[in-house]
Amino acid sequence: MTDSALVVGGTRFIGRHVVEDLLDNGYEVTIFNRGNHDNPFSGNDDVARVEGDRTNDTDLRAAALSVKPDIVVDCVAYRPADVEAAVEIFSDVDGYVYVSSGSAYAAEEIPKREGETELCGCTPEQAEDDSMDSYGARKAEGDRIVDRAAKDGVNVMSVRPCIVYGPHDYTERMDYWLDRVLNYDRVVVPGDGQHVWHRAYVEDVASALRIVAEEGDPGEAYNVGDRRLVTIEEMVDLVADAADTECDVVRASERELSTGGLSTSDFVLYREYPHVLGTAKLAALGWDSTPLSEAMARTLAEHRESDRDGSEHDPGREAEERVIGVLDTV
Ligand SMILES: NC(=O)c1ccc[n+]([C@@H]2O[C@H](COP(=O)([O-])OP(=O)(O)OC[C@H]3O[C@@H](n4cnc5c(N)ncnc54)[C@H](OP(=O)(O)O)[C@@H]3O)[C@@H](O)[C@H]2O)c1
Numbered sequence: 104m105t106d107s108a109l110v111v112g113g114t115r116f117i118g119r120h121v122v123e124d125l126l127d128n129g130y131e132v133t134i135f136n137r138g139n140h141d142n143p144f145s146g147n148d149d150v151a152r153v154e155g156d157r158t159n160d161t162d163l164r165a166a167a168l169s170v171k172p173d174i175v176v177d178c179v180a181y182r183p184a185d186v187e188a189a190v191e192i193f194s195d196v197d198g199y200v201y202v203s204s205g206s207a208y209a210a211e212e213i214p215k216r217e218g219e220t221e222l223c224g225c226t227p228e229q230a231e232d233d234s235m236d237s238y239g240a241r242k243a244e245g246d247r248i249v250d251r252a253a254k255d256g257v258n259v260m261s262v263r264p265c266i267v268y269g270p271h272d273y274t275e276r277m278d279y280w281l282d283r284v285l286n287y288d289r290v291v292v293p294g295d296g297q298h299v300w301h302r303a304y305v306e307d308v309a310s311a312l313r314i315v316a317e318e319g320d321p322g323e324a325y326n327v328g329d330r331r332l333v334t335i336e337e338m339v340d341l342v343a344d345a346a347d348t349e350c351d352v353v354r355a356s357e358r359e360l361s362t363g364g365l366s367t368s369d370f371v372l373y374r375e376y377p378h379v380l381g382t383a384k385l386a387a388l389g390w391d392s393t394p395l396s397e398a399m400a401r402t403l404a405e406h407r408e409s410d411r412d413g414s415e416h417d418p419g420r421e422a423e424e425r426v427i428g429v430l431d432t433v
Contacts, residue, residue, distance in 0.1 A: 106171045107131040108316075109170045111157055111189075112178030117202065120309035121176050122135050122150060130174075130311060130374040135166045136285070160188050167192050174316040179249045181238075182322050183230045187247035190252035190259050196326075198258050198316035203246050203324065205265040205301070206239035214381035219325045222246060246324050251288050253322025260319035263313055265328040266372065269305030269398065270405035276371045279413025281406045284342040289351045291423045293367035296354045300374040301328040304398035313389050320357030326380035330392040337374060345399040355426050363425035369418035 108125045112118035112250035113134030125132045126149055133151040134144065144150035153169060155162030157179050175193050180186045180201050193199040210221040225244035227236035249261045268277040283290045311327040319325060333341060336352050357367055367373055369377075382392075392398075 106133050106173040107173035108135045109175045114142050118178040124309040133170045176200050176312045178202050183244040186248045194257045194316040200316045201261040203261040203263045204242040205263050214379040216381040220287035245270045250322045258321050260315045263326045264303045264308045267303050269402050275411050275413040278411040279416040282412045284350050291353045293370040293373045297334045301376040301379045303328045304393050307392040314390045325385040328380045331409050341399045345403045352367040362429040363422040365422050371416035
């Protein structure tokens with residue numbers, strides 16, 4: 104009999120790739136969402152849809168009863184209460200996977216490892232908050248709920264992705280850099296270009312979620328990120344190679360950026376201290392990541408077809424030109 108999978112969410116970015124990965128791996132797939140976003144699978148008879156709001160336990164329970172999923176991938180658990188409800192509603196499935204985040208880690212260690220690196224605490228106020236300030240705290244509390252539910256015999260796991268990129272990424276973080284490389288010969292990179300913020304290619308996050316649902320140990324968390332990491336400058340080079348174009352990287356320190364009224368923190372995907380997740384635990388389950396050149400080529404191909412340009416992250420080209428001008432005269 105074919106296994107059935109329920110994806111809570113499923114229509115935007117990570118969940119959309121999860122659906123495709125599950126279909127490729129022979130699952131019957133149902134998505135559960137409110138219908139506020141277009142459903143890319145609306146013409147696809149292989150993807151059923153149940154409408155509901157996951158913050159309404161009655162809706163989620165009704166979906167569980169009608170679908171009777173073997174596995175569940177939960178892309179929309181943002182509050183501890185969401186995870187608390189889900190581990191109860193899906194207590195009899197073969198695998199429930201909570202999409203947590205690398206932001207759940209509190210300590211700055213290289214790399215951050217499951218079960219070793221300290222997680223964020225979470226106050227009752229943070230648990231109910233919905234600002235980005237409490238995001239990591241809320242995700243960490245969800246991980247603790249997963250741990251407790253597993254001790255009660257529930258097949259629950261969590262997956263902690265670092266920054267995710269790839270086709271249909273509505274955050275437009277990578278789109279900013281793609282747009283810069285495609286449109287300018289000279290691209291300003293903050294700092295000395297050697298900064299590292301671990302990223303995860305979205306198709307690899309999708310396969311990780313399925314593999315953890317199938318093979319993961321209850322109560323365990325699994326980091327996911329590209330197996331090979333690149334610096335921010337190497338990332339720009341990867342984009343240029345994928346686009347088959349030349350691109351001159353202009354490194355600009357904090358002091359040099361200030362000549363254009365800019366700061367390193369104005370640049371998306373820049374992080375002062377390295378953020379690196381250990382991925383050995385996930386790899387031990389048989390997971391692997393896509394070669395970076397292939398991941399970037401697919402990301403670029405979809406970017407070209409989209410209307411996303413990352414302009415919401417743009418620090419301002421005029422300001423950048425001022426910095427480049429100052430550096431040219433040095
Ligand atoms: N992007 C990253 O870099 C990154 C990194 C680490 C972790 N994450 C985690 O990844 C998850 C987000 O993934 P995604 O947005 O790409 O997933 P997605 O499943 O592709 O898109 C979000 C889905 O959730 C549905 N949704 C939103 N609120 C809902 C609600 N109250 N009830 C039912 N459905 C709801 C949306 O549809 P409707 O609006 O139509 O309901 C949409 O289908 C989050 O848990 C986030 O913390 C992301």
